[in-house]
Amino acid sequence: MPELPDVEGFRRVLAAHTGEPIERVTVRDAGVLRGVGARRLDAALRGRRFGAPRRHGKRLLAPVGGPVLMLHFGMTGSLTWHPADEPRHRHDRVVWRLPGGELRYRDMRKLQGVRLLKDEAQAEDVLGALGPDASEVSRGELAALLAGRRARLKSVLLDQSAIAGLGNLLADEICWRARVRPLRAARELDDAEGAALHRAMRRVLRDSIEAGRVPPRGTWLTGVRDEPGAACPRCGTALARGRASGRTTVWCPHCQP
The missing domain is CATH 3.20.190.10 (MutM-like, N-terminal)
Structure with missing residues (x-):
């Protein structure tokens, strides 16, 4: 997609x-x-x-x-x-x-x-019906977007009226890199987690834009998520699967507690 x-x-x-x-x-x-x-x-x-x-x-x-x-x-x-x-x-x-x-x-x-x-x-x-472009969102803007949101973190990231540009793969990759579980309520993230999420978003978008796609690298969640019996590229734990906003959601139970 x-x-x-x-x-x-x-x-x-x-x-x-x-x-x-x-x-x-x-x-x-x-x-x-x-x-x-x-x-x-x-x-x-x-x-x-x-x-x-x-x-x-x-x-x-x-x-x-x-x-x-x-x-x-x-x-x-x-x-x-x-x-x-x-x-x-x-x-x-x-x-x-x-x-x-x-x-x-x-x-x-x-x-x-x-x-x-x-x-x-x-x-x-x-x-005007869309949120700010994801590649231009500041750390403060992201914190404000998440604050008070009862919805799951991934649902907020996928909401184009909140942040424009993120899809299923990017949202899961960003959460995995930030070590934050995508099914948590967005408002539960503390300042350190919010900062980690922003850093991960900047890094993932930078590398993905350079590649012209979300790259299916073996060191990325994206590169292994669809493999049978997929394991976390970082720690080797079997990946977990669930649903958020109707989309298949993948995370590491160990790295994203």
Whole structure:
């Protein structure tokens, strides 16, 4: 599932084509369009140039000379660059043709999709429903977000209105590195645990953004969590599993008491 590091990677793909004119937009499956039809999307974008894209949480935004294109990747979305003559994948839903090739929005499950916002003001209104970007949250902001929250820690981390950008893998990895059990009530964390959580979040996001994904390294929880009989990479204890906000949650009973 695309999380903040993946979307940052998609932003880099789009940024490489800043200033290039859009020759046409081909909508191969209108099921990913949100609030705009295929013809209007093509008419609104054809001949315009992509401005510098930006990311907030899991949302990717690109100004196109007034309107703003917003991409949300859901569970299975991606944005990739291809030569124009490369055969398209059956899950390529929207294609932007540029002079040197094509940007392709691919999504198997179509849970989110593509929006066309009229201007930056509308984009800010949409983003206003989200919390601060996880890569920019300060230690004090994180402490304030957790204070008084009855919900489980992982549920708060996954709540996009609280912190934007974290998904299932990142949340578990951050809690494991901070040695905090993800099923604890968020308000139970003391100052030292909150500081450890913030340090872990910064470190995990930094390394994941560099890799363009949550890396499945053997020294990370992410790298072993799906193995049969998975054990903690740090202490060797068998990993525990539960549910938080409907998501499979993995932790080490020894390292995260």
